[in-house]
Amino acid sequence: MGQISPVPPLAQWVLEDGKIEYELRKIDILNGEHRTAEFLAVNPAGLVPMLVTPDGDALYEVAALMLYLADRHQLTDLAPSPTDPDRGPFLSTVFHIASDIQAEMKRVHFPHRLALRMADCAGVQDLAKSLVLSRLDVMNMRLAKRRPYVLGSRFSLADFYLCFWVAYLDREGVCLQFSSIARLYDLVRSRPSAPPISKRPRRWQRSMRR
Numbered sequence: 001m002g003q004i005s006p007v008p009p010l011a012q013w014v015l016e017d018g019k020i021e022y023e024l025r026k027i028d029i030l031n032g033e034h035r036t037a038e039f040l041a042v043n044p045a046g047l048v049p050m051l052v053t054p055d056g057d058a059l060y061e062v063a064a065l066m067l068y069l070a071d072r073h074q075l076t077d078l079a080p081s082p083t084d085p086d087r088g089p090f091l092s093t094v095f096h097i098a099s100d101i102q103a104e105m106k107r108v109h110f111p112h113r114l115a116l117r118m119a120d121c122a123g124v125q126d127l128a129k130s131l132v133l134s135r136l137d138v139m140n141m142r143l144a145k146r147r148p149y150v151l152g153s154r155f156s157l158a159d160f161y162l163c164f165w166v167a168y169l170d171r172e173g174v175c176l177q178f179s180s181i182a183r184l185y186d187l188v189r190s191r192p193s194a195p196p197i198s199k200r201p202r203r204w205q206r207s208m209r210r
């Protein structure tokens with residue numbers, strides 16, 4: 001699984017953290033490798049990352065990959081088990097990040113996919129940005145109540161997932177506005193097996209200042 005873009009390191013981090021054996025195959029989306037007949041035959045959605053399981057299933061959607069790996073390998077330090085009372089808040093956060101934060105960020109990066117005319121791109125991007133910020137605001141309020149991690153005193157992959165996107169967007173801009181997210185970010189970075197969250201190359205960053 002894998003390719004040269006930001007989303008794959010999320011699943012790869014779970015593989016590394018869980019010491020799960022895997023083989024990485026790079027798919028170059030800049031050269032359209034995710035649209036070749038060979039790739040589409042395995043994953044008709046044409047998206048990376050994709051994980052081919054030992055049973056031969058081709059899975060996609062990075063949040064699903066992380067949950068699948070954590071559950072299958074019983075990585076309860078990363079994801080509370082189905083009978084754990086923390087499972088509900090954990091799933092709710094992961095799904096919120098996947099569907100309401102990450103998806104909106106894709107619009108920040110690729111506004112032309114939604115705009116009918118080039119002139120509308122700036123408006124699409126501004127709207128997506130303000131939606132991301134309002135959702136980060138909610139996340140910040142939740143973290144202020146149940147702190148410092150998403151699940152209170154316990155780290156989980158939901159923290160890593162959120163911080164990954166904060167770093168990817170504009171870490172300084174987001175942390176200046178949301179103090180509980182800033183605290184979480186520092187904690188996640190200082191963990192002994194610190195996940196690979198870092199400032200993205202400038203060409204990928206988008207300012208998130210209001």
Ligand SMILES: N[C@@H](CCC(=O)N[C@@H](CS)C(=O)NCC(=O)O)C(=O)O
Binds near residue numbers: 049060
């Ligand atoms: N919802 C998917 C989004 C995956 C996604 O957008 N991947 C990008 C690379 S980071 C991609 O495959 N882009 C190719 C395209 O959109 O054509 C997920 O969370 O895995």
